[in-house]
Amino acid sequence: MARTPLPTVPTRLLDVEVAAVPRPSAPLATVIRRGADGAVVAGPHAELAEELGATGKAGEVHAVPGARRWLVGVGDGDPGSYRAAGAAFVRVADAVVAAGRSRAVQVELPAGADAGDYAEFATGAMLGGYRFRVTAREPEPRVRTLRLLAPDEAAVPARTGAVDRARRLAAATALARDLANMPSNVKNPEWLANVARRLAGDTPGLTATIRDRRWLAEQGFGGMLAVGGGSASPPRLIELRYQPRGAAAHLLLVGKGISFDTGGISVKPAEGMHLMRTDMAGGGAVIAAVWTIAALRLGVRVTALVPAAENHVSGSAYRPGDVVRHYGGTTTQVQNTDAEGRMVLADALAYGVRRFRPDAVVDVATLTGAMKVSLGLRTGGLFATDDTLADRVRAAGERAGEAWWRMPLPDDLAEQVRGEIADVRQTPPGPGGITAALFLREFTDGLPWAHLDIAGPARAEKPYAEVVPGGTGFAARTLVELAAGYT
Structure with a gap:
């Protein structure tokens, strides 16, 4: 039977286990730290490190000649260094496996490494080894099992629990990457909605409702209908709900779901347009986050909305100069059809807040x-x-290993959002990121609101730490940690 060229969604990550007993036949990696003086911390492996020229720098991997063994640097042992070390090691180990050796490897962490360190190393290994490839060829052999060695049996349960949670968070990032990487000739709004529906069907406590074009027209989702009007693939509003008993807090997550963005009539330059398959990375992060929140059974109610549309060029595409009426009645004066994300988000925000x-x-x-x-x-x-919500997001990002920088919402720029022939204008003059946020604020009805612009970190051209080229899955883990902070 011919193998389908499309990868399975969600991607299967490598298995990580914690045990006190090493596998006799599996290759072994030893993680070494670097002290404040810049030298490898004294210990049983310091002499070997000196022989190999290993400095202990985070992500540095040295093979021991004549042995199936490595030394892996973890720098000063902060969380990011453990993730970088796990990612670097698994990439080297994959190459060894591809050469026909064992598909199981094991790692000995430094003395004193706690459960969090085990979790961070596992996260790096799972995500650093992520691959997305559309091919009918049989995949190359890769590491299938990673065993992290605990100092003794008593230490296994806590480390196993931390690694299990890390696996869930890594799966969220991997799913968000899958959705962003899927080519847009497959990933239209209907496909994205069907994936969300399937995930909800497989996850206890998570429900999915998919709204079609007819429903959107009846309810007045003018932004989504305008943006999606130029495509043969009609828009969909994806609604996912997780409502655990006794939850005291309710979060609304909204993610941009533009499955491909030509720019519409204000067409984008050809160079780089192929990357616009990832323009739904925000929506992918939201789908992945609520799926993981439900899987972890967190004690917070979460509603997720993903307005999914394809921004295309045709005789039915919306135009600069149009006036669009959003859900709830607010009108927007269109100036640039390539500013389509805020058009669909405006509908979803207004609907989510009011509903x-x-x-x-x-x-x-x-x-x-x-x-x-x-x-x-x-x-x-x-x-x-x-401010409290902003602090929660930043703290969640720190726990997740994702960096956020708070930007201002100056009052003196707010008036720029006012429209000339409509309530608001789509692309106000001024600093683009700020004025876009101020436009979205118009649809939040004064509720505590945070806007996360991930245009930069949502895609990568080269690997770094646990990130691989393509969609990065950025923000998915932050959203899960944010929800966890509300429990």
Whole structure:
């Protein structure tokens, strides 16, 4: 039987186990730390490290000649260094496995490594070894099982629990990567909705409702209908709900779901347009997050909305100069059809706020190139109307290993959002990331709200730490940790 070229979604990650007993036949890696003086911390492996020229730098991997063994550096042992070490090691180990050797490897962490260190190393290994490839060829052999060695049997349960939770969080990131990486000739709004429906069907406590174009027209989702009007693939509103008993807090998560973005009539330059298959990375992060929140059975109610549409060019595409009426009645003066993300988000935010009245709202989107200029490619932009919510997001990002920088929402720019022939204008003058956020704020009805612009870190061109080229899954783990903070 011919193998389908499409990868399975969600991607299967490598298995990570914790045990006190090593496998006699499996290759062994030993993790070494570097002290404050820059030298490898004294211990049983210091002499070998000196022979190999190993410095203990995070992510540095040295093979021991004539032995199936490695030394892996973890720097000073902070969480990011453990993730980088896990990712670097599994990439080297994959190459050894591809050469026909054992598919199981084991790792000995430094004395004193706690459960969190085990979890971070596992996260790096699972995500650093992630691959997405559309091919009918048989996949190359890779590491299938990673055994992390605990100092004794008494230490196994706590480390196993931490690694199990890390596996769930890594799966969230991997799913968000899968959704972003899937080519857009497969991933139209209907496909994305069907994946969300299947995930909900397989996850106790999670329900999915998919709204079609007819329902969107009846309810007045003018932004989604305008953006999706130029495509042969009609828009869908994906609604996922997780409602555990006794939950005191209710979070609304909204993710931009543009399955492909040509820019519409304001067409994008050809160079780089192929990357627009990842323009639904915010929606992918939201789907992955609520799936993981339900799997972890967190004690917080979460509603997730993903307005999914394809922004295309045709005779039915919306135009610069159009006036669009959003859900709830607010009108927007269209100026640039390539600013489509805020159009669909406006509908979803207005609907979610009015329909559910949550305690807090967070939206996630690859919204503006301005944020790439402001913060580069590894830090997400955080805008918030509520200091407590902003602090929660930043703290969640620290736990998840994802960096956020809070941006301002200046009052002197707010008036720029006012429209000339409509209530608001789509692309106000001024700093693009800020004015886009101010536009979205118009649809949040004064609720505590945070806007996460991930245009920079949602994609990567080269590997670093646990990140691989393509969709990165950025923000998925932050959203899970944010929800966990509400329990």
